[in-house]
Amino acid sequence: xxAPLHDSAAETATVDVxxxxxxxDIEGRSPGRIAWTRLKRDKVALAGGVVVLLLxxxxxxxxxIVNLLGHPPNxxxxxxxxxxxxxxxxxxxxxxxxxxxxxxxxxxxDVFSRIVYGARISLLVAFLAAVVSVVIGSILGSVAGFFGxxxxxxxxxxxxxxxxFPQLLFTIALVSVVxxxxxxxxGTGVRMGVLIVVIGFFGWPYIGRIVRGxxxxxREREYVEAARSLGAGRAYILFKELLPNLVAPILVYxxxxxxxxxxxxxxxxxxxxxxxxxxxxxxxxxxxxxxTYQADPTYMVVPGLAIFITVLAFNLxxxxxRDALDPKGS
Numbered sequence: 217x218x219a220p221l222h223d224s225a226a227e228t229a230t231v232d233v234x235x236x237x238x239x240x241d242i243e244g245r246s247p248g249r250i251a252w253t254r255l256k257r258d259k260v261a262l263a264g265g266v267v268v269l270l271l272x273x274x275x276x277x278x279x280x281i282v283n284l285l286g287h288p289p290n291x292x293x294x295x296x297x298x299x300x301x302x303x304x305x306x307x308x309x310x311x312x313x314x315x316x317x318x319x320x321x322x323x324x325x326d327v328f329s330r331i332v333y334g335a336r337i338s339l340l341v342a343f344l345a346a347v348v349s350v351v352i353g354s355i356l357g358s359v360a361g362f363f364g365x366x367x368x369x370x371x372x373x374x375x376x377x378x379x380x381f382p383q384l385l386f387t388i389a390l391v392s393v394v395x396x397x398x399x400x401x402x403g404t405g406v407r408m409g410v411l412i413v414v415i416g417f418f419g420w421p422y423i424g425r426i427v428r429g430x431x432x433x434x435r436e437r438e439y440v441e442a443a444r445s446l447g448a449g450r451a452y453i454l455f456k457e458l459l460p461n462l463v464a465p466i467l468v469y470x471x472x473x474x475x476x477x478x479x480x481x482x483x484x485x486x487x488x489x490x491x492x493x494x495x496x497x498x499x500x501x502x503x504x505x506x507x508t509y510q511a512d513p514t515y516m517v518v519p520g521l522a523i524f525i526t527v528l529a530f531n532l533x534x535x536x537x538r539d540a541l542d543p544k545g546s
Contacts, residue, residue, distance in 0.1 A: 261536020267529035293324035348416025353423035361431025471534035
């Protein structure tokens with residue numbers, strides 16, 4: 217008789233103890249929070265993101281940074297040059313505490329200031345061209361993947377045509393015939409507008425192909441069939457059901473197309489089809505360094521490192537963002 221009573225007392229005590237422990241609420245996590253948790257584990261991607269953020273801040277606050285640490289980018293300082301050779305006095309391009317990256321030969325312009333302002337040109341062209349590519353590619357790619365048939369065939373052939381088109385030669389030819397005043401812009405503004413339109417237009421087939429493939433996969437999902445059964449039209453399904461689910465691949469590819477645009481802008485500026493002098497551009501600085509790099513490689517190393525670090529940071533961040541948003545596809 218005592219044993220059952222003892223077991224009953226112990227069981228009652230156990231129930232009382234567990235009853236005092238508050239039940240923990242089940243907390244759901246959104247897809248964005250899950251992706252952020254994955255991204256935080258990737259230290260390399262976070263480092264790339266920090267560098268990207270710093271570059272954006274440098275481009276935005278370029279005038280303030282130059283006022284604090286440099287000199288106006290288009291001011292000449294011939295007194296810092298050797299009067300006979302036209303090269304800066306001192307080693308490494310005349311680097312010192314007042315001119316952090318030295319001065320350019322022949323004219324004595326501050327290299328640091330031109331690098332800072334060059335970041336503004338490169339990032340502005342790259343970002344706006346990426347916006348043009350993403351908008352055109354997302355719309356046409358989703359339309360091709362959703363409707364199929366002759367619409368898909370027409371848009372796909374247009375993609376193939378643009379991918380085979382010599383973009384570099386076309387841009388050089390277009391810049392040579394564009395007037396100095398266009399669309400309310402003048403000088404460098406016209407060149408930047410042409411670069412943004414051309415780079416963005418010829419870049420949309422890359423993202424268009426990705427969006428097309430994703431749309432062809434999503435259009436057979438259950439929620440699309442449910443929307444059709446409720447009487448939703450094609451436009452509603454395309455823009456309200458499919459496009460929101462394409463945000464992740466579009467966002468990832470946007471971060472990967474920006475460094476490609478930076479390289480395109482630098483290449484065009486190097487060939488003389490970029491912004492007009494004296495506007496600072498990393499590609500133009502590399503072009504100017506051809507005449508002096510044998511005497512002092514600093515003028516080629518500095519803008520080359522700027523391009524390399526920028527492109528590498530965007531690629532590392534883009535790869536990490538892709539793994540965070542789509543771990544199964546990595």
